[in-house]
Amino acid sequence: MKKKIVVIDGMGGGMGAQIIERLRAEAGKSLEIIALGTNAGATERMMKAGADKGATGENAVTVSASLGDFILGPVGIVIPDSMMGEITAPMAQAVLRAPGERILLPLQNDHFTLAGIEPRPLAAVIADAVELVKARR
Numbered sequence: 336m337k338k339k340i341v342v343i344d345g346m347g348g349g350m351g352a353q354i355i356e357r358l359r360a361e362a363g364k365s366l367e368i369i370a371l372g373t374n375a376g377a378t379e380r381m382m383k384a385g386a387d388k389g390a391t392g393e394n395a396v397t398v399s400a401s402l403g404d405f406i407l408g409p410v411g412i413v414i415p416d417s418m419m420g421e422i423t424a425p426m427a428q429a430v431l432r433a434p435g436e437r438i439l440l441p442l443q444n445d446h447f448t449l450a451g452i453e454p455r456p457l458a459a460v461i462a463d464a465v466e467l468v469k470a471r472r
Contacts, residue, residue, distance in 0.1 A: 341403030345373030348380035373421035
């Protein structure tokens, strides 16, 4: 049975699209990837990157976060009002309550700072996240 990966992103979906492209390059079609965007642009970009399914908005995230064996996205997906307000409290709660393993990328946000984390190129952080998925499959 294919492992299901939920990728959550917003603000254009660029990070989510890069995660999906990297997962596809590493695992091909052996994974089912579900793209959940906080806005339509993010979902569209992740679908173009190779996601199998996609949905948009608060209800999509609250319903579908529990579908994944893994949930990947920026750390802001578990912090209400992050990502310029795109993450609502119900969305953050759904991600935190989902049974899948959360692999959160340590990206800074305007209203919080992650202490002790050295800034690294996004490509390196995404590579680490994909390696974690591969190691736990």
